[in-house]
Amino acid sequence: MTTVIIAVLGAIMIAAAVLAIVQKSLLSAVIAAGAISLLASLLYIVLAAPDVAMTEAAIGSGLTTIVFLFALNKIRKEDKHG
Amino acid sequence: MTLITILGLILILIGIWGMLTQRNIIKIIIGFSIVDTGVHLIMVSIGYLKDRTAPILDSAVSQAEAVNKVVDPVPSALVLTAIVIGLAVTALMLSYAIKLYEKKGTLDINEFKELKW
Amino acid sequence: MVKKIFIVIILGFFAVMLLPLAKDFTPFQELSPVAEKYVSVGPEELGSANLVTSVIVTYRGLDTLGEVAVLFIAAAGIGFFLRREGKNDKTAKRGSSLILQSGTAFLFPLILAFGVYIFLHGHLTPGGGFQGGVVIASGMILLLLSSASAKINENVLHLVESLSGASYVAIGILGLVLAAGFLDNRFLDLGEFGTLLSAGAIPLIYSFIGLKVGAELVGIIDNMQKDQS
Numbered sequence: 162m163t164t165v166i167i168a169v170l171g172a173i174m175i176a177a178a179v180l181a182i183v184q185k186s187l188l189s190a191v192i193a194a195g196a197i198s199l200l201a202s203l204l205y206i207v208l209a210a211p212d213v214a215m216t217e218a219a220i221g222s223g224l225t226t227i228v229f230l231f232a233l234n235k236i237r238k239e240d241k242h243g
Numbered sequence: 244m245t246l247i248t249i250l251g252l253i254l255i256l257i258g259i260w261g262m263l264t265q266r267n268i269i270k271i272i273i274g275f276s277i278v279d280t281g282v283h284l285i286m287v288s289i290g291y292l293k294d295r296t297a298p299i300l301d302s303a304v305s306q307a308e309a310v311n312k313v314v315d316p317v318p319s320a321l322v323l324t325a326i327v328i329g330l331a332v333t334a335l336m337l338s339y340a341i342k343l344y345e346k347k348g349t350l351d352i353n354e355f356k357e358l359k360w
Numbered sequence: 361m362v363k364k365i366f367i368v369i370i371l372g373f374f375a376v377m378l379l380p381l382a383k384d385f386t387p388f389q390e391l392s393p394v395a396e397k398y399v400s401v402g403p404e405e406l407g408s409a410n411l412v413t414s415v416i417v418t419y420r421g422l423d424t425l426g427e428v429a430v431l432f433i434a435a436a437g438i439g440f441f442l443r444r445e446g447k448n449d450k451t452a453k454r455g456s457s458l459i460l461q462s463g464t465a466f467l468f469p470l471i472l473a474f475g476v477y478i479f480l481h482g483h484l485t486p487g488g489g490f491q492g493g494v495v496i497a498s499g500m501i502l503l504l505l506s507s508a509s510a511k512i513n514e515n516v517l518h519l520v521e522s523l524s525g526a527s528y529v530a531i532g533i534l535g536l537v538l539a540a541g542f543l544d545n546r547f548l549d550l551g552e553f554g555t556l557l558s559a560g561a562i563p564l565i566y567s568f569i570g571l572k573v574g575a576e577l578v579g580i581i582d583n584m585q586k587d588q589s
Contacts, residue, residue, distance in 0.1 A: 164246065167244075167246050167247060167250075168246070171246070171247075171250040174250065174254065175250075175253055175254070175257070178254055178257045178258070178277050179257060181261075181273055181277065182257065182260070182261035182264075182265065182270065182273070182274060182277075187267070187269055187270075190269075190270060190273055191269075191273065194273050194276055194277065197254075197277060197280055198280060201280050201283075201284060204247060204250075204284065205287060207247075208244075208247065208287050208288055208291045208314075209291065209295065209296055209297045209298075209314045210287050210290075210297065210314070210318075210319045210322075211297050211299075211486035212319055212323060212410075212412050212486045212487065212488065212491070213283075213287055213319050213322050213323055213326070215486060215487060215491045216323055216326050216327070216490055216491055216494070217283070217326055219491060219494040219495060219498070220326055220327065220330050220494055221280065221326065221330075223494070223498055224330055224494060224497065224498070224577065225276065225330055225333060227501060227581070228330075228333065228334050228337060228580070228581070228584065229269075229272075229273075229337065231581070231584040231585050232269070232337040232338075232340060232341055232584065233269070235341050235584070236269075236340075236341065236344050236350070244387065245382070245385060245387065248381060248382060248385060249382045252378050252381060252382055255374070255378065256371060256374060256375060256378075259370075259371065259374055260367070260371055263367050263370065263371075264367060285381070289385075291387070292387070292388055292389070292390075292391070293387060293389075297486070298399070298410075298411040298412055299409060299410050299411065299412075299485070299486060300403055300409045300410075300411070301409060301484075301554070306403050306404075306553075309399050309400070309403070309411075310391065310396055310399050310400050313391075313399055313411065315388075315391055315392065315395045316395060316398060316399065316411040316412045316415050317392075317394065317395055317398070317415060319412045320412050320415040320416045320420060321423075323412070323416065323488075323490060324416075324423060324424065324427045327427065327431065327490055327573070328427060328430055328431070331430065331431050331434035331435070331580075332434065334434065334438055334580050334584070335434050335437050335438055337584075338437070338438045338441045338442050338583075338584070339441070341441075341442065342441055342442075
């Protein structure tokens, strides 16, 4: 049963990673990278490490996505003004 | 378990391929973040022992039998630190990218030629 | 064309280097000797029920000190790069929708209380200083996103961060003076195993780490979102 869970999550993670690299739109790439971190936190629970799962869910799919979005906003704003 | 180790390995390879082939600086930083996630998965999966539970002592695992029932706590501690440092380094790289865009107006890495011969 | 061949060669090199990890790796059957000592001796010696906490705060306490230092250097670097000299936020920010405002008014105290709960109970349940600090920083980001005129008081932020960092080192030195070594938690009473006021100085140390990490992350976000319209 756990092998099925790991295989399905792993396939979705690899697809999201390839999507994050290949996509032309930066916004979709950033959100795909946040989805990878979220699925990785599920795998950490399967590996019996709850502290790491909590940290990865909060930092990887929360703060990293927000920092990327702030940076993208600053870049587009410079583009609009100058 | 071995399946997650192989998954982490594939993520590292995808991230390095992304860092080498893409030209936009933000895509390179995303590739770096994927490499980070892969490395952390490999480290935590090495510390896993079969059919054992989380390293917290409460009503499920008592103190006397903890040595036989608990997963290795040291890789979890190392990966906890590494995740926070990965966030700090990613934020620093993004601030570099913002400053580079202000100076040159483009995010293509082939335009930054000041350090070439 | 030459570049593509180079990229394929480099990827092949990395794959060959990492291949023994997939092929010849036999999973362990028993705990390694270091982990066995931490698991068997740890709970009686240090009094904490969460073994990962006892490893991070006392057995490997110097690594945590180094990590807090790296976080500080990164936050200082970001603050240095993204400063604006003499430019005020004259552009008015756009107000947010009603759902966001009323949701924030309801959720923000809950998020703050949840974050404080996580780092206070770091020695009993999964969690600890880092997770609690990140949850507090997320609450502050929600506040920044929802109200158009919210500003972070930078003096209070710098004060909280510096005091927490200095108190963390001061507790370490107290451990050196009053107990067996730097960052030893036995200079306070060990208490009864499994209650909130147990494990000596570990809740105190983790609270200071949580406050420092939270204040630092709020500082990073504040630097990156300044001058947005």
